[in-house]
Amino acid sequence: MSFDIFNPQVSVVAKGLEGKMILVYGNNSTGKTKQATRMKKPFYLGFEDGIRAISGIPFLPINNWRDFKKINKQLTDPKNLDKAKELYQTIIFDEVFTAAKYCQDFICKKFGVETIGEGNSGYGLWTEYANEFWFELDRLMKAGYTLLFIGHEQRDKDTGQIVPKGDVRSMQPVRDNADVVVYLTSNGVDEEGNVIKSSAWFAETKDFFARSRFDYIDTFLEEYTAENLEKVIADAIEKQEKEEGVKAVSFEEQKETFQSEDLDFDQLVKEINELGSQLAEDERVEEVLEIIEKHLGEGKKVSEAKKNQVEVLAVILDELKDLQ
Structure with missing residues (x-):
């Protein structure tokens, strides 16, 4: 591809969940992990032990950032990519706060400091952390995987708003770059004591943080399931096509518009x-x-x-x- 401002690329929207990043967070027992493992061709990265009660899911335990980098290299290696994508589509990070801590620990050891706030003449190593974290995630998304992050909730001490657990700077690489941030609320149990599936929110309120890059997404989903999550995103893209007269393309077609010049x-x-x-x-x-x-x-x-x-x-x- 040659770069020419008089013959630019035209941005397009891609169908499906390939190359997209989703953050789902909420309280315990809202179905975060269960529904994540019901996404298409899941591969579970166990930064925590949330999969202990779920059987039949391909997974590997992650005990440090080095473990993740080694797995990510295999998932994105061009020589193995077609084979890997035959097996896996949704890469599940359970959970994002622990993944961030492991990455920060990796950066601390790399620069020989005890905490991420040290180093860099007292300014901290937050930029180095964010760059390292995002570099690895970007590799996965460019390979066409769906990244699904599971997070816990916490209340912001300044605003009182419910947000994904973790320091703002710690969560920034995922929170700011996610295509969808979903907040789950529990619906308790029915009259017979059976758990009612949680509801999902896709827009921010004064009470909690949620967001979406898709302007036409439904902001509330009564019953949160893997199938309904995929459908609400697909419906948003379809509505955009109708309202704006655009044509959604495949992930591979969208990917081509972001390629730089080939250099030999x-x-x-x-x-x-x-x-x-x-x-x-x-x-x-x-x-x-x-x-x-x-x-x-x-x-x-x-x-x-x-x-x-x-x-x-x-x-x-x-x-x-x-x-x-």
Whole structure:
């Protein structure tokens, strides 16, 4: 893909739950884990032990961030991706607060400090934590998985509003990037003592936090189930199609609109050398060297560039083309 502001991509909405992030939170016994494991092709990441009473679900226990990174590498490895996605579609994080703590502990050990608030000249390592957490989640979403985070609730000490459990900075990578944040409320039991399924909320009120990226989503779901969660999102996308006259596409089609230019290291080196030679014949050697050294460093040559400098080489080539 080439980048051209006069021929831009046009944003599209993708059908289904592929590549989407969902945070479901609420009190105990609201069906968070049970319904999560009923989503399409679930794979349960046990940051907690919430699956002990549910059988038949593929899972792995997560005892530290290293465990998760190792599993994530397998889930997103291009060599294994098709095979992995035949088995799994919904990656369940139970629960998000513990996942965040493990990630923070990983960052603390990486930088040799005791708490995430230390380091960085007293400013803390929150940015490093957020970047690490989001990098791993982004890999999963770009691979086309549905990420479903389970969270507990707590009351914000300043506003009194019910929010997902965890420090705001701790929850930020999920809370701010989730396509849907669902708050569950219990409906108790019926006259015969049977548990009534919880209800779900998709919009914020003064009493609790919830949100959705989908403008046409129903803000309340009487009976929360895995099937109803998927349906309420599908219905929201369908309503958007009708109201705005847009056409929802597949995840793969949407993914293509977010791709950057494909960069080939060897091809870039070849083109830079060829163009540099042409410009040298026009007695513009000094301009060529100035551009190369500006990006690679004084005295550096293109032949000394490393593979991980492919984007730098692309910039050099663009600037050399401007000299033509």
